[in-house]
Amino acid sequence: xxxxxxxxxxxxxxxxxxxxxxxxxxxxxxxxxxxxxxxxxxxxxxxxxxxxxxxxxxxxxxxxxxxxxxxxxxxxxxxxxxxxxxxxxxxxxxxxxxxxxxxxxxxxxxxxxxxxxxxxxxxxxxxxxxxxxxxxxxxxxxxxxxxxxxxxxxxxxxxxxxxxxxxxxxxxxxxxxxxxxxxxxxxxxxxxxxxxxxxxxxxxxxxxxxxxxxxxxxxxxxxxxxxxxxxxxxxxxxxxxxxxxxxxxxxxxxxxxxxxxxxxxxxxxxxx
Amino acid sequence: xxxxxxxxxxxxxxxxxxxxxxxxxxxxxxxxxxxxxxxxxxxxxxxxxxxxxxxxxxxxxxxxxxxxxxxxxxxxxxxxxxxxxxxxxxxxxxxxxxxxxxxxxxxxxxxxxxxxxxxxxxxxxxxxxxxxxxxxxxxxxxxxxxxxxxxxxxxxxxxxxxxxxxxxxxxxxxxxxxxxxxxxxxxxxxxxxxxxxxxxxxxxxxxxxxxxxxxxxxxxxxxxxxxxxxxxxxxxxxxxxxxxxxxxxxxxxxxxxxxxxxxxxxxxxxxxxxxxxxxxxxxxxxxxxxxxxxxxxxxxxxxxxxxxxxxxxxxxxxxxxxxxxxxxxxxxxxxxxxxxxxxxxxxxxxxxxxxxxxxxxxxxxxxxxxxxxxxxxxxxxxxxxxxxxxxxxxxxxxxxxxxxxxxxxxxxxxxxxxxxxxxxxxxxxxxxxxxxxxxxxxxxxxxxxxxxxxxxxxxxxxxxxxxxxxxxxxxxxxxxxxxxxxxxxxxxxxx
Numbered sequence: 086x087x088x089x090x091x092x093x094x095x096x097x098x099x100x101x102x103x104x105x106x107x108x109x110x111x112x113x114x115x116x117x118x119x120x121x122x123x124x125x126x127x128x129x130x131x132x133x134x135x136x137x138x139x140x141x142x143x144x145x146x147x148x149x150x151x152x153x154x155x156x157x158x159x160x161x162x163x164x165x166x167x168x169x170x171x172x173x174x175x176x177x178x179x180x181x182x183x184x185x186x187x188x189x190x191x192x193x194x195x196x197x198x199x200x201x202x203x204x205x206x207x208x209x210x211x212x213x214x215x216x217x218x219x220x221x222x223x224x225x226x227x228x229x230x231x232x233x234x235x236x237x238x239x240x241x242x243x244x245x246x247x248x249x250x251x252x253x254x255x256x257x258x259x260x261x262x263x264x265x266x267x268x269x270x271x272x273x274x275x276x277x278x279x280x281x282x283x284x285x286x287x288x289x290x291x292x293x294x295x296x297x298x299x300x301x302x303x304x305x306x307x308x309x310x311x312x313x314x315x316x317x318x319x320x321x322x323x324x325x326x327x328x329x330x331x332x333x334x335x336x337x338x339x340x341x342x343x344x345x346x347x348x349x350x351x352x353x354x355x356x357x
Numbered sequence: 358x359x360x361x362x363x364x365x366x367x368x369x370x371x372x373x374x375x376x377x378x379x380x381x382x383x384x385x386x387x388x389x390x391x392x393x394x395x396x397x398x399x400x401x402x403x404x405x406x407x408x409x410x411x412x413x414x415x416x417x418x419x420x421x422x423x424x425x426x427x428x429x430x431x432x433x434x435x436x437x438x439x440x441x442x443x444x445x446x447x448x449x450x451x452x453x454x455x456x457x458x459x460x461x462x463x464x465x466x467x468x469x470x471x472x473x474x475x476x477x478x479x480x481x482x483x484x485x486x487x488x489x490x491x492x493x494x495x496x497x498x499x500x501x502x503x504x505x506x507x508x509x510x511x512x513x514x515x516x517x518x519x520x521x522x523x524x525x526x527x528x529x530x531x532x533x534x535x536x537x538x539x540x541x542x543x544x545x546x547x548x549x550x551x552x553x554x555x556x557x558x559x560x561x562x563x564x565x566x567x568x569x570x571x572x573x574x575x576x577x578x579x580x581x582x583x584x585x586x587x588x589x590x591x592x593x594x595x596x597x598x599x600x601x602x603x604x605x606x607x608x609x610x611x612x613x614x615x616x617x618x619x620x621x622x623x624x625x626x627x628x629x630x631x632x633x634x635x636x637x638x639x640x641x642x643x644x645x646x647x648x649x650x651x652x653x654x655x656x657x658x659x660x661x662x663x664x665x666x667x668x669x670x671x672x673x674x675x676x677x678x679x680x681x682x683x684x685x686x687x688x689x690x691x692x693x694x695x696x697x698x699x700x701x702x703x704x705x706x707x708x709x710x711x712x713x714x715x716x717x718x719x720x721x722x723x724x725x726x727x728x729x730x731x732x733x734x735x736x737x738x739x740x741x742x743x744x745x746x747x748x749x750x751x752x753x754x755x756x757x758x759x760x761x762x763x764x765x766x767x768x769x770x771x772x773x774x775x776x777x778x779x780x781x782x783x784x785x786x787x788x789x790x791x792x793x794x795x796x797x798x799x800x801x802x803x804x805x806x807x808x809x810x811x812x813x814x815x816x817x818x819x820x821x822x823x824x825x826x827x828x829x830x831x832x833x834x835x836x837x838x839x840x841x842x843x844x845x846x847x848x849x850x851x852x
Contacts, residue, residue, distance in 0.1 A: 174395075207402050214401065248405040289397045328375060332368070334368070
């Protein structure tokens with residue numbers, strides 16, 4: 086939006102470059118992108134490749150001990166990239182999982198990128214589904230495509246996108262393969278050009294009636310909340326943090342926030 | 358006013374919702390619900406993968422799975438691991454002798470490289486290599502008419518300290534670190550954690566402690582910082598307090614030097630294949646003993662001051678990667694070897710000067726050094742060492758790297774000048790009363806004693822507790838003294 090204001094032939098002139106007002110500086114929208122993923126999927130490598138920063142990477146699970154942040158610019162828009170700790174799930178069994186989950190739930194990033202290992206897609210999808218329960222603005226980054234090819238594993242990312250309802254991009258962050266496409270997809274999901282409608286696994290049979298009872302109640306209480314079903318899951322399981330958020334009004338604030346951001350961006354497709 | 362009533366209504370309905378959810382949970386059970394939920398996720402993942410992933414026969418016949426079937430085999434895993442490390446140590450023990458002799462000749466032996474050239478190359482050294490830097494420096498100071506105290510302090514103190522560190526420490530480091538970095542880069546270290554996981558669980562500690570232990574091989578301070586990957590504070594403290602029981606960069610060369618120079622030659626003829634095997638076995642034995650101590654102390658801690666159940670975790674085995682040779686060389690030689698050598702030199706230079714002063718300043722006809730190690734002698738004997746070695750350990754608190762060089766310098770200053778030759782170091786030690794017991798005790802003490810200054814400081818920074826820091830320093834020291842005293846009395850019993 087702001088970027089187009091400055092789109093003129095003289096934008097390549099060095100003088101213009103030094104005088105141009107960065108969107109950040111005039112309170113222009115800066116988008117937040119969260120980077121989630123299992124440990125050892127090359128998440129830090131993706132982070133470094135996108136931001137040009139040098140987080141330490143290594144052939145170790147759990148190398149990223151604390152959260153890192155960086156920026157990248159695409160088409161004149163700045164994106165803030167937050168590297169979440171690597172986790173296998175978001176069921177909050179450890180501090181790392183809690184940090185990752187709270188960043189996605191309460192931090193409300195404009196887009197969440199889940200980095201998955203192309204050679205172990207099945208195990209990695211578990212996390213993708215859990216993220217999709219919380220937010221529908223998801224891009225799946227199928228990393229280590231080179232390694233997968235070497236092992237004779239072929240991932241059809243188009244088919245994968247169709248199956249899960251959010252875009253999937255194949256990358257090999259170590260060589261830079263697919264990163265341009267990844268950035269384009271992130272931008273597209275944020276500005277609504279690429280619609281997302283996550284296809285979530287049905288709730289467990291044994292608990293279907295419980296979920297069906299709770300979800301309308303949650304929707305009635307927080308009309309703007311997008312992830313009523315996930316909240317229902319958490320409440321049935323007895324998740325301490327979510328119970329607390331419910332009682333303290335944090336969830337209500339979250340719901341109001343989401344209603345506002347929806348009305349502020351009328352172009353966005355609202356998933357049924 | 359209406360705002361607050363709305364808020365109150367919201368709160369009331371939230372409480373109602375919560376009550377209903379709790380009632381529903383009674384029906385199914387939170388645990389079971391989670392299991393069912395995860396099961397649906399995995400079922401769906403399976404369907405998705407069936408639609409979007411195709412597997413062809415891999416292009417390479419040796420896949421990670423095949424390799425892991427052997428390296429993480431329930432029975433074979435640990436022996437294969439021990440064999441792998443044994444090979445690394447053996448190469449180090451065998452390879453370090455020759456460069457050590459050349460460096461000692463170049464830097465400090467009378468006659469320079471004459472002897473190493475004759476012994477290893479079978480030719481006479483050129484004339485300009487027939488005197489060592491040490492001799493040249495003395496000649497230079499003589500020409501400059503420097504007073505004896507100055508040349509003594511600078512050349513016999515500071516310079517000799519540095520020369521000892523370089524000729525004794527550099528060769529084993531320059532061989533061991535590239536090999537270790539190679540294993541690390543290949544992705545082998547997490548497999549070690551996998552193999553040892555059940556042992557740590559039995560000890561009431563976290564399986565990831567095996568990973569932090571592997572980091573400790575590089576540097577205990579780094580190992581203590583790596584304990585951050587363990588979430589549970591209880592298990593993290595256990596990992597921090599026991600990290601010192603794996604020998605670090607700074608202590609490995611000491612172990613390797615003593616093992617190859619002394620243990621090996623005390624059992625077999627020096628320089629033979631059998632001697633190298635004995636030296637390797639000694640190093641492997643000490644490392645295994647360190648791991649056993651780690652497990653035992655973890656077990657004690659988790660049943661006393663740090664009681665609790667081990668928590669579960671997922672350990673993913675990363676794919677094996679072809680290491681990049683340049684990166685391995687850079688990491689091992691610049692990041693590790695040069696770093697450790699630099700640290701050792703920074704401590705060794707002033708230590709050399711201090712040792713010279715202690716050896717040459719007299720109080721009542723005896724040098725300060727001899728008074729101090731004379732005082733420490735009875736206690737040293739009790740634990741199989743001697744006063745000089747104990748004094749060396751005290752001087753080396755800032756950096757464990759300089760224990761051997763310091764001890765050697767103290768011996769050399771005991772009045773009798775001994776012909777210094779790399780290959781004859783063992784003879785120097787024998788001359789000063791070393792026995793097999795002394796060598797074994799020194800290796801054990803080096804393995805178990807208090808962490809170096811940097812590590813102690815790091816323990817404080819990570820725990821922010823004086824109590825745990827004091828325990829982290831004195832618990833290993835006590836264990837070292839007890840174990841060495843036990844070994845010494847057993848050895849004397851059977852003599």
